[in-house]
């Protein structure tokens with residue numbers, strides 16, 4: 001059994017049921033296309049239009065090469081933007097190809113990562129990922145994902161050391177242009193308050209929230225909800241009075257009851 005076979009065989013399919021103030025989601029068999037329901041589709045389209053007008057679908061310096069993007073995302077964990085971008089530039093200068101890392105010691109690789117958070121963990125994780133890719137494809141590359149359907153590509157990515165669904169979906173969305181929806185803490189908070197999910201951890205709500213957003217709106221929903229969650233829909237005191245969604249969000253009326 002190859003690395004990819006193992007990934008596909010072990011791929012979970014959890015999908016919590018029965019949430020959302022719009023009475024949507026999650027009967028087995030309809031989950032992937034919950035967004036087709038007219039009332040939901042209309043509500044989500046309105047949120048996306050308002051958020052897009054406010055934030056303009058920003059990009060975040062993401063990479064078109066999927067392995068570059070995976071490295072970039074891993075470096076960004078618990079590290080400020082200026083620092084992780086600097087580390088990324090140093091790595092690319094030292095290792096123009098990720099195969100060039102082969103033969104270098106962990107300590108040598110770690111030294112470059114050291115200014116960032118969790119640098120030791122990241123060094124081991126990245127080296128393990130490059131090694132797994134060499135075992136699978138003969139070199140450190142994610143280019144073969146371009147020929148895989150979304151589910152297979154996501155399954156492969158989540159089989160790599162330390163790669164979860166959110167990171168996998170980020171690589172698919174930013175680098176491969178796939179219509180998937182990564183759910184980070186900001187996207188999750190906004191989605192919960194809008195009634196798209198119960199208050200569970202973001203990593204258990206990825207498929208649920210994605211299924212309720214039409215494919216063509218997922219990129220905008222993600223990047224604009226991240227901006228909105230950072231600027232207005234704050235964790236403890238959302239600024240509902242200044243929010244572009246205040247007329248169509250149940251949270252100000254229901255308060256914490258919408259975060260059940």
Ligand code: SF4
Nearest residue numbers: 233238240243249251
């Ligand atoms: S109205 Fe309040 S809770 Fe709803 S999205 Fe806006 S800031 Fe968040």
